[in-house]
Amino acid sequence: MSAVTQAGIGRDLAGVAGLRIVPKRFYGRWVAAALILLALAWVVKAFAQGQIAWPVVAQFFTAPAILGGLVNTVIMTVCAMALGIVLGVVFAIMYMSPNPVLRGSALFYIWFFRGTPLLLQLLLWFNLALVFPTIGIPGVMEWRTIDIIGPFMATLLGLGMNQGAYTAEVVRSGILSVDVGQTEAAKSIGMTRLTTLRRIVLPQAMRVIIPPVGNEVISMVKLTSIASVIQYSEILRNAQTVYYANARVIELLIVSAGWYLIVVTLLQIGQYFLERFFSKGRGERRAKPQIAEETGA
Amino acid sequence: MINASDKDIVVAANVTKQFGSLKALNDVSLAIPFGAVQCIIGPSGSGKSTLLRCINQLEKIDGGAIWVDGELIGYRRVGDELHELSDAEIARQRLTTGMVFQRFNLFNHMTVLQNIIEGPLTVMKRPRREIVAEGMALLERVGLAEKRDSYPIELSGGQQQRIAIARALAMKPKLMLFDEPTSALDPELVGEVLAVMRDLAASGMTMIVVTHELGFAREVASDVVFMDKGEIVERGAPDAVLVAPQHARTRDFIAAVLK
Numbered sequence: 001m002s003a004v005t006q007a008g009i010g011r012d013l014a015g016v017a018g019l020r021i022v023p024k025r026f027y028g029r030w031v032a033a034a035l036i037l038l039a040l041a042w043v044v045k046a047f048a049q050g051q052i053a054w055p056v057v058a059q060f061f062t063a064p065a066i067l068g069g070l071v072n073t074v075i076m077t078v079c080a081m082a083l084g085i086v087l088g089v090v091f092a093i094m095y096m097s098p099n100p101v102l103r104g105s106a107l108f109y110i111w112f113f114r115g116t117p118l119l120l121q122l123l124l125w126f127n128l129a130l131v132f133p134t135i136g137i138p139g140v141m142e143w144r145t146i147d148i149i150g151p152f153m154a155t156l157l158g159l160g161m162n163q164g165a166y167t168a169e170v171v172r173s174g175i176l177s178v179d180v181g182q183t184e185a186a187k188s189i190g191m192t193r194l195t196t197l198r199r200i201v202l203p204q205a206m207r208v209i210i211p212p213v214g215n216e217v218i219s220m221v222k223l224t225s226i227a228s229v230i231q232y233s234e235i236l237r238n239a240q241t242v243y244y245a246n247a248r249v250i251e252l253l254i255v256s257a258g259w260y261l262i263v264v265t266l267l268q269i270g271q272y273f274l275e276r277f278f279s280k281g282r283g284e285r286r287a288k289p290q291i292a293e294e295t296g297a
Numbered sequence: 298m299i300n301a302s303d304k305d306i307v308v309a310a311n312v313t314k315q316f317g318s319l320k321a322l323n324d325v326s327l328a329i330p331f332g333a334v335q336c337i338i339g340p341s342g343s344g345k346s347t348l349l350r351c352i353n354q355l356e357k358i359d360g361g362a363i364w365v366d367g368e369l370i371g372y373r374r375v376g377d378e379l380h381e382l383s384d385a386e387i388a389r390q391r392l393t394t395g396m397v398f399q400r401f402n403l404f405n406h407m408t409v410l411q412n413i414i415e416g417p418l419t420v421m422k423r424p425r426r427e428i429v430a431e432g433m434a435l436l437e438r439v440g441l442a443e444k445r446d447s448y449p450i451e452l453s454g455g456q457q458q459r460i461a462i463a464r465a466l467a468m469k470p471k472l473m474l475f476d477e478p479t480s481a482l483d484p485e486l487v488g489e490v491l492a493v494m495r496d497l498a499a500s501g502m503t504m505i506v507v508t509h510e511l512g513f514a515r516e517v518a519s520d521v522v523f524m525d526k527g528e529i530v531e532r533g534a535p536d537a538v539l540v541a542p543q544h545a546r547t548r549d550f551i552a553a554v555l556k
């Protein structure tokens with residue numbers, strides 16, 4: 001049976017050997033590519049011939065108002081993300097704690113901040129003075145809320161606390177991704193629960209945590225623009241202020257878009273290197289740390 | 298009850314451990330003297346791992362009591378009450394014992410040397426210079442000095458298990474627990490791990506070894522326990538239990554393993 005088949009293939013091969021090979025044709029791809037190029041050409045033409053003054057774009061690209069807004073956007077991204085990550089780690093650990101009060105608080109936090117719109121949270125923080133006219137310890141240290149919760153603080157709290165609720169879930173799934181054997185081995189050499197988390201579990205959870213958090217940093221860059229509604233002067237708000245004065249709406253939006261793209265591109269490059277760093281011990285690594293100095297030999 | 302003395306490093310008295318309705322350990326009593334090499338054999342699911350894990354407090358027992366190195370584990374006695382210990386106190390009690398797992402459980406994100414010095418560094422807070430030298434000496438002892446900067450993933454199972462033994466020894470435990478240390482290994486790698494354990498036994502280390510390597514048990518054990526269904530069925534000198542077992546269940550098990 002198999003001998004017959006082999007003989008058949010052998011005969012075909014002999015006859016086929018010298019023929020020309022015509023690669024498979026992907027008509028669909030060509031049609032799609034043509035359509036996309038067409039659409040692109042149309043958009044480019046629109047921008048080139050439309051009422052866009054490119055010199056104005058160039059002029060405002062490095063205008064002080066825009067650069068100041070850019071700096072504020074970056075500062076807010078960094079601060080809100082830092083707050084979000086710290087809260088995320090803390091609440092993830094609380095969520096997984098055997099203590100029911102800690103666990104309950106974490107659940108409530110995640111439920112509330114994921115369950116309400118971000119814009120609403122920003123407005124809540126910004127108008128906190130309506131609920132708490134003063135904050136601090138009554139009679140000891142008190143401040144007027146309006147003095148403390150300005151646009152910066154309201155944005156930071158709004159974005160950071162909201163981010164924390166999402167990051168907590170990411171951190172938790174990262175922690176769960178680490179084999180329990182790692183925790184048991186850590187305990188067996190006498191580590192406490194928190195030391196085990198810090199030294200053994202979290203570093204390995206990073207591999208799972210970094211990609212989604214990286215995406216969230218990138219979202220955060222753009223999310224900061226929402227703070228324009230509570231007068232935080234990030235790049236988009238400053239662009240608006242400028243175009244209310246000079247009516248160069250599209251030009252200034254293009255300037256803002258350009259800066260967002262630049263920042264996001266840089267972040268993506270950073271994320272690549274961070275992911276590579278935390279994949280160590282996973283077979284993709286070249287450079288090794290050396291514990292050389294103190295061999296004590 | 299059980300006859301225990303100051304010469305015993307582990308005393309388990311009427312220990313019970315339940316998972317739901319399943320009694321993984323049913324009224325287990327066992328005293329193991331300092332310097333012993335106690336082998337534990339028995340069929341799958343008989344509670345061998347559970348017993349080791351209870352001794353190291355990776356599981357909490359439901360009844361009875363365990364003393365390790367003269368200290369009641371998991372609780373402090375206050376008058377006629379037993380107060381549960383805190384996480385930090387349990388961590389301190391675990392310092393008496395080292396544990397070697399079936400699946401090695403080396404810290405994957407650390408190199409071999411980092412794995413070994415992690416405990417002395419973060420738990421004992423000893424100076425790095427000292428512990429690196431000690432770590433290297435341990436690596437020499439298990440024959441893997443040249444692998445100091447490798448990651449676990451780059452090592453064979455046998456090498457990983459030898460590193461895991463070195464990591465446990467770095468904490469200078471009085472007692473070493475081995476839970477089927479060679480069961481996850483390819484047959485040709487079993488020998489190198491057993492050699493390290495033989496060496497350790499010869500150096501006078503107290504060891505409790507759960508194993509299916511009956512040859513090793515016969516050669517190295519000072520005493521053998523046969524467990525089945527959460528109970529200790531038979532206990533005695535290796536030649537008695539392994540060669541001329543008293544109980545039918547032991548005989549069946551040994552016959553099955555040797556086949």
Ligand SMILES: Nc1ncnc2c1ncn2[C@@H]1O[C@H](COP(=O)(O)OP(=O)(O)OP(=O)(O)O)[C@@H](O)[C@H]1O
Nearest residue numbers: 316319320321339340341342343344345346347348
């Ligand atoms: N965490 C757990 N949850 C529920 N049941 C468990 C758990 N750990 C162990 N058991 C059960 O307890 C019994 C004893 O398990 P144990 O792991 O101690 O057996 P063993 O003698 O080590 O077996 P093996 O030779 O397969 O390792 C088994 O029936 C097992 O299914």
Ligand SMILES: [Mg+2]
Nearest residue numbers: 345346347477
């Ligand atoms: Mg087992």
